[in-house]
Amino acid sequence: MINRVGLLSEPDSPTLLAKNILLILDDSALKEKLSLLSKEEYKKRYDSKTVAHSYISLCHNLLSRHSRHA
Amino acid sequence: MKIAFFSDFTAPPQNGVWTSIVNLSSTLCRLGHEVIIFTPNPSRRKSIKLVDERIVIKFLPSVPGLLYPDLRLSFPVSPRLIQKIKALNIDIIHVHSPLAVGLGGIFIGKMLKIPIIGTQHNYAMEEDFLEIIDIHYMTKQVSSFLWKYTSFLLNQCDHVIAPMAMIKKDLVRHNIRPPITVLPNTIQEDAxxxxxxxxxxxxxxxxxxxxxxxxxxxxxxxxxxxxxxxxxxxxxxxxxxxxxxxxxxxxxxxxxxxxxxxxxxxxxxxxxxxxxxxxxxxxxxxxxxxxxxxxxxxxxxxxxxxxxxxxxxxxxxxxxxxx
Structure with a gap:
């Protein structure tokens, strides 16, 4: 998930983590770019109403499948 | 639709599973559905504060967990709980965790013939996770047991939700048979x-x-x-x-x-x-x-x-x- 929108740090690497933090702190254009990517990522995947409608349709399908088998 | 969520994870203290359950519940309530959450009675119940007051929470008697601080343990099922679910006329049971409450949800769903959804929220059965939480002895065997237990529980469900495609892939690899849908967690935008x-x-x-x-x-x-x-x-x-x-x-x-x-x-x-x-x-x-x-x-x-x-x-x- 993260490597699509932010900078990737290797596990157990505090040095790389620090390097990435400094990159964003030192480069306002990079910060702006990553900020836009975050907002786009949100709109693309996590809109709560879209997710809830998918959930409801899943429930309806399940209920009709279940009543057919009952 | 009337949906009963079963979760061993409760708040306080705040945790991701609880927050994601509350967030989904809130959106469902906003869209006109009813959500009732069954969860262990937390130790600091008075400080529970939900952004959405339409969500109904039914607290189950609980005792402190031994292995993990703050994780409360409830009895899986009781005649009173079965009666309560029956009286509520629930359409769907959605199980969010594999411990006692989740197990109880599956048992009641099977007993009352209510369709069951299960969500796999984490990777607690992986060896790496066990190492991180300081389980260094027989991690391979413990991990294998936890995966088998998880597979057994999820195979009792009629449908499984994976928050990410990566989890779906792993669930398929571990022989989870019900249909699996990838559905991400959400937040409460309106709040x-x-x-x-x-x-x-x-x-x-x-x-x-x-x-x-x-x-x-x-x-x-x-x-x-x-x-x-x-x-x-x-x-x-x-x-x-x-x-x-x-x-x-x-x-x-x-x-x-x-x-x-x-x-x-x-x-x-x-x-x-x-x-x-x-x-x-x-x-x-x-x-x-x-x-x-x-x-x-x-x-x-x-x-x-x-x-x-x-x-x-x-x-x-x-x-x-x-x-």
Missing amino acids: IQYVDEQTVSALHKRLGLSDRVVLFVGRLSKEKSIDILLTGFSHVLKKRDDVSLLIIGDGPQRESHRKLAKKLGILKNVTFAGELDQENLLTNGYYQLADMFVSASMTEVQPVSFIEAFFFGLPIIGTTALK
Whole structure:
């Protein structure tokens, strides 16, 4: 998930983590770019109403499948 | 539709599974459905604060868990609970955890012939996760047992939800037979409020933060690898000292993290703000004051705090996950 929108740090690497933090702190254009990517990522995947409608349709399908088998 | 959620995870203390359950419940209620959450009675019940008061919570009697602090244990099922579910005329049972409450949900669903959905929220059965939480003995066997147990439970469900495609792939690999749908976690957008610059700057001042702010929101527990975050942040401070690390959350590792920050000589630049309820977190400018969101955790599936950071347009630094 993260490597699509932010900078990737290797596990157990505090040095790389620090390097990435400094990159964003030192480069306002990079910060702006990553900020836009975050907002786009949100709109693309996590809109709560879209997710809830998918959930409801899943429930309806399940209920009709279940009543057919009952 | 009337949906009963069964979760062994409850709050306080705040945790990702609970927050994601409450967030989905809130949107479903907003769309005209009824959600009833069955969960263990938490130790600090009085401090529970939900952003959405339409969500009904039924607390089950519980005792403190032995292996993991703050995880409460309930009895899986009781005649009274079965009667209650029957009287409520529930359409769907949705199980969010594999412990006693989840098990009870599956049992009741089977007994009353109510369709069951199961969500796999985490990777607690992986060897790497067990190592991180200090289970170093027979980890391979423990992991294999936990996967078999998880598979058994999920195979009792009529449908399975995986928050990410990666989990779906792993569930298929472990012979989960019901249909699996990838459905991400969400946040409560309607509960979010942007505040003006003056309010953000007052909060900034009140928390005693430096000009630039690195934010982490999550439980202060071993699996979040906050020790790596603190160590990494100490390297940042060697290059520039105008940065604060703001840590929002609470948990069993609070004191050891504070001690580590002191040992690293960075306590002046690290603010432990403690646990905040969702309403406070999302309406008072905490995300707005940050320059970025950082997590060193290697055990995440799809943390709600990351989604909140996406919403507020924060750059995110994370680690490669377990795999």
